[in-house]
Amino acid sequence: MWSTAREIAAGDTVIIWLTRDVIQPLVVTPGKDFNSKFGNYRHSDFIGMPFGSKVGSRSGKGFIHILRPTPELWTMALPHRTQILYIADISFITSYLDIRRGSRVIEAGTGSGSFSHSIARSIGPSGHLWSYEFHEVRAQKAREEFAQHGMSDIVTLAHQNVCKDGFNLTDAADSVFLDLPAPWDAVEHAKQALRKDRTTRICCFSPCMEQVLRTVSALNEAGFSDITMYETLVRSHDVAQVPVLQSVSEIGDKLKKAEEIREIKRLRQIAAGQRSRENPHGEKRKRDDAMEVEVLPTVTEAEDSGSGKRLKTDDEMTDATLSRITHDGDVSRSLDGATRTPHTGPNHSGLPAKISVSKAAAEVRGHTSYLTFATLLPPIPTAPLEDAPTEGRPSS
Ligand code: SAM
Structure with missing residues (x-):
């Protein structure tokens, strides 16, 4: 596929990168x-330049980059004749259909x-x-x-209605991908085209749920199994850096506390349960409640001693402690759901000075279509029935 030479030659397809949105x-x-x-720019000026070159315009006022085509760049630059698949869906489908060299x-x-x-x-010349x-x-x-892109030996293109006329193949393919308005009409044809000597897979790409349901029914009827639907969506993460404030021993002390x-708390609950069983009358219970109020500050006072900080409830303290256990190099998930990774560069106590915190945005974008995958298992071989053993069988 495409030129692998270092320099651009006449007749090569190149990708002109003007801006991030204009390719x-x-x-x-x-x-x-x-x-x-x-x-x-003159095309002839590009000849002999290495792929990836930055080229100044003839007037000297602007520039472009001339890149070697890749499937990813081709997807970004190709002339649209239809809606197309983008790289998030393509890579997911390639992986879940187990498409590899030779497929x-x-x-x-x-x-x-x-x-x-x-x-x-992905499949290369052997596929x-x-x-x-x-x-x-x-x-x-x-x-x-x-x-033009050197794919003729790898790809056979047929001008054909697959829902009506099928694929003209029997037991030939490892996987089938259908990006059609009515994939259910092609499911039986796909089954015929798939190999029967091994497990094979199909994926149908449909934009709405009604189409998915019809496809699932057709897959079930045709004997496909493991039918599963996925959707690939883009979720952005906000990343920020926060300072690490505590040492290992401080965190250990907090966890202990x-x-x-x-x-x-547990012992108090047990004691309260006993009291209410022993003395169901309200008057004494009131006094016990007053005693309880005294117990909790005694514990949290110890946490507060010397620092002069506001007293924390035990739940607050546990949250704060857990959200800071990141100094040991592991990524940890705090109670607010943020993922934290350590940042390089130790501070005076040998700990990283800062950690990177990322939080997934609530909004999820990028619906393209639903991906319905299914598996076709090889048929179970039908061996001739052996004579059932007669020994031990009760005589009629
Ligand atoms: N997957 C392609 C890509 O990434 O560029 C885009 C496929 S486009 C959404 C769907 C194509 O299927 C259209 O070009 C349409 O003409 C073709 N098509 C629809 N029904 C078909 C059928 N029964 N047999 C063959 N092609 C069909």
């Missing part, structure tokens, strides 16, 4: 110019070829991708791109 593919064609708001994979439809490029790289597209112009365009408080 476009270009076939280097001597005699042509590339014009953008970041300046004017034999079916996809339908081809669409803009975003998924196809990633799969072609094969059969891709199906029933829209003639899209099929032709994808075929041209696959040829928290444990003592818990124990006293």
Whole structure:
């Protein structure tokens, strides 16, 4: 796939990186110019430059980067003819379909070829991708791109309606990926195309729950098992750095104290239970409650002695203690749900001066489609029935 040479040559496909949001593919064609708001460039000037070069415009006022294409960059830059799969879904599907070097994979439809490029790289020249597209112009365009990107030996593209005509394959593929409006109509065809000598997998990509339910029914009816649906979503994390305030021994003391408080609380509860059983009348109980109020400050006073800090309840203290146990290099999860990792650079006591704290944002974005996976197990071999043993069988 694509050029592996160090330098750009005439006819190479390159990715022009203008800004983070403006990325476009270009076939280097001597005699042509590339014009953008970041300046004017001659294709012939790119020839002989190493991939990844930063190139200044002819007027000297702007610059661009010329990158070697990868499936990830192709997905970001490709000309959209349809909706496409992005890298979060592609990588999840690749992993859950167990697609690897040498895998034999079916996809339908081809669409803009975003998924196809990633799969072609994953399976390599020892694998094969059969891709199906029933829209003639899209099929032709994808075929041209696959040829231009050196994928023709890895990908076979058929202009075909898979729901009506199937895949024209029997017991051939390790996995099937369906990105179609009606995947349920292709499930039986997919079953026929999948290998029967090993466990194989299917994934159907559908944007709404009604489609998922129909697909699940079709998968069940066709004898697929382990049917599971996933959704890949983007969850951002806020990261901040906070100072580490306490030493190991301080934290140990606090934990011990928290444990003592818990124990006293437990004993008080037991004592209160006994009292109410022994003396059910309200008057004496009132006096005991007054005594209890005296017990708790005595314990927390010890925690407070010398520091002059506000007294903490035992629950507050436990929270504060747990949320700071990060000095030992482990990532720990505090009671507020934040994940903490230690920051390099010790302070005067040999502890990290700061730790990085990350907290997941409540908002989750990025719904594309639901991914329904299922497994097809090889059929159980039907051995001829052996004669059942007659020994010990009661005679009729
Ligand atoms: N996965 C592709 C990608 O990442 O670029 C995008 C696929 S696009 C959403 C769906 C494609 O399936 C369309 O191009 C459509 O023409 C094609 N399609 C729909 N029904 C089909 C069928 N029954 N047989 C073959 N292709 C079909």
